[in-house]
Amino acid sequence: MAVTDAGRLNVSRDRWYNNPLVRSIFFQVLLVAAVLGSVAWLAHNTTTNLRDRGIASGFGFLNQRAGFDMVTFLNVTAESTYGYMLLAGLVDTIVVSILAIVIATILGLIVGVARLSSNWLIRTIATVYVEVLRNIPPLLVILFFYLAVLATLPDVKNAIQIGPDFSLSNRGLFMPAPVFGATFHFVVIAFVVSLIIAWAVRRWAYARRMATGQGFPSGWAGLAIVVAITGVIYLLSGDPLTFDVPVKTRFNIIGGWDLSPEFTALFVALGVYTASFIAEIVRSGIVAVSHGQTEAARALGLRSSHVLRLVVMPQALRVIIPPLTSEYLNITKNSSLAVAIGFADLVAVGNNVLNPTGQSIEVVAIWMAFYLGLSIIISVAMNWFNARIALTER
């Protein structure tokens, strides 16, 4: 019985179409052919359609005059080229994302720690914050800040003053703008040089501690070096940094930096929304460090600041950092919601370029290249960082 069974198995294996290798090659060839075939078919359709509509493909349009104006950080006019417009949109995306990331990180850290507080009231407030914001669409948060909060602010005449030089009105947030004098670059150079010196001191202190066991307050020494060198050069080069303070005239505010309502609504909304996710990440990271670690560190005689810095934080960060970066990427991607409130980010500018030129494929390609490039850069950096902090086991 057994012998005949074994024989039958052998027979069925002998059929060439049951050979796993043959099957694997067959399916892969089929898949590749299907993918290439559909790509070729789509490309053929696209070229036919473009020819019919008289649209020239290629990136030549980037050098043409745009003919429309937008409010961006870079100075664009109707005479700017499409390419420069898109660059301005890209800069806006980056600026908005960085500001939102700063807000989200600070707020998320506070709320995340507050969720673990032993104080019932603080814990409840943090929980309500997280549960409310996590469960509504980011677009709605942005629209709420733009249409319901900022639009109801007073006009310029009755602007809310925050301190002497900041004012908030329905025209946005006005603040003093730094003006860099001619000799300011000396200060920048001095700052960089002092940073390098401080780093060298830190390296030396570390090497000495490893060799002799003697400590050295390298952090304070480094701070002193940076402050002293930069300060001295700043004074020597003749106080090159001044501020352009916004001045209120009868109908308007002139000078200083004006953060437009769209921009303010976007980065505040993104920051506040994403903070709810970061809070959960921070909380789970801290919870993930077992209590035994804290107790063991205490038993070794570490001070409580050292327990946090040397034992808890490194382990919590190992859990926190990977999802945190993906939240940062989400902020960058969500900043494309700017299109809904008319802030000129990469997607909104692209949308404006796409309509008059019809170069939809090129514009979408530029979007994809930027966002994909960013994702890849961040995930490569992340992998490097992860490998550095990964648990070293035997």
Place this chain on the structure above:
Amino acid sequence: MTDMQSQGDLSYVRQEILKAAPPPMRVHGVWPWMRTNLFGSFGDTILSIVGALIALWVIVPLLQWTLINATWSGDREACAANTAGACWAFVKANFGQFIYGRYPDPERWRVNLFLVLMAAGIIPLAIPSAPFKGWNLVYIYVVFPVVAGILLVGGVFGLQLVETQVWGGLFLTLVVSYVGMAMSLPLGILLALGRRSKMPAVHYVCLFFIELCRGVPLITVLFMAGVLLPLFLPTGVNFDKLLRALLGLSLFAAAYMAEVIRGGLQAIPKGQFEGAKSLGLGYWQMMRLIVLPQAITIVIPGIVNTFIGLFKDTSLVYIISIFELLYTVRNSFSDPTWASSTTPASGLVFAAAVFWIFCFGMSRYSKFTEDRLRVGYKR
């Protein structure tokens, strides 16, 4: 020896009975609770005061705006005159539009029936102990879509034809999320299996697709579906805008779903695969009978989280002019019969409340399944 011990010096034995210790401080009741949770130490007390101030600073104006000073009835004049409170009269007047969009009035029973049929499919599926899960899936994937399509579009069985252009509001949001959820799960499973495949071509095709979708914002995918898809298809071939949006959203969600499922697949011990193979199961049998049931059960919370993300993302399909809930609400702000300074805030708060109820419900469900799954590991 024993005698000496028993009769010996017993001075170390206490002679008189100790006084009763004072009773322990109460651990139940309001004051002990407040002492442990609010006023445990000096710092704690300060935190409590700060927290109370924050809560008052938010809650009092919120209550005033939403309830005490709100305009509950009347028309635009009443709302424009009262800038201190919400304009619920506006929401009440437009409620039908927010739910049904521009779906013709006499046909709204079809939408209501659709919602009931949808609930009838989803609720038993979500209850773990409800029987007939297999038939439930058949209903979700075959019966319900066909019936719902006929019911909503019409044009047959004497039902009046209703173009998808006039669909809108909450009901369209639900249609879009239902299709997105129903499509993204099987697509995500296939992509996840493909990404873990040992065949290099399959692996790289799936990897490329997943990373492409996850790397770009949904808006650009919807732009592709709305603007580029007509360019990609042969001249003259064109299909419904709603279908294009659904396609884009489903593929986008499938990429995220694939990563969640992959997490579940990775958590299955190698022995399960080897055991299945040694029993003589083929690849698909092994996946269908042994691996996927375990892998999907582990990641149900992750799947529900992806569904929550998808539900929130439906608010973006307005980009290719699909009038889902949020856009319907926004659109009504420009209605001259209701334009006032408080209408945008009122409408947005209403939309936020609707989105919140659905998403919060789903997140509670995700928590419930998570706790249910953990039972096996608790012991």
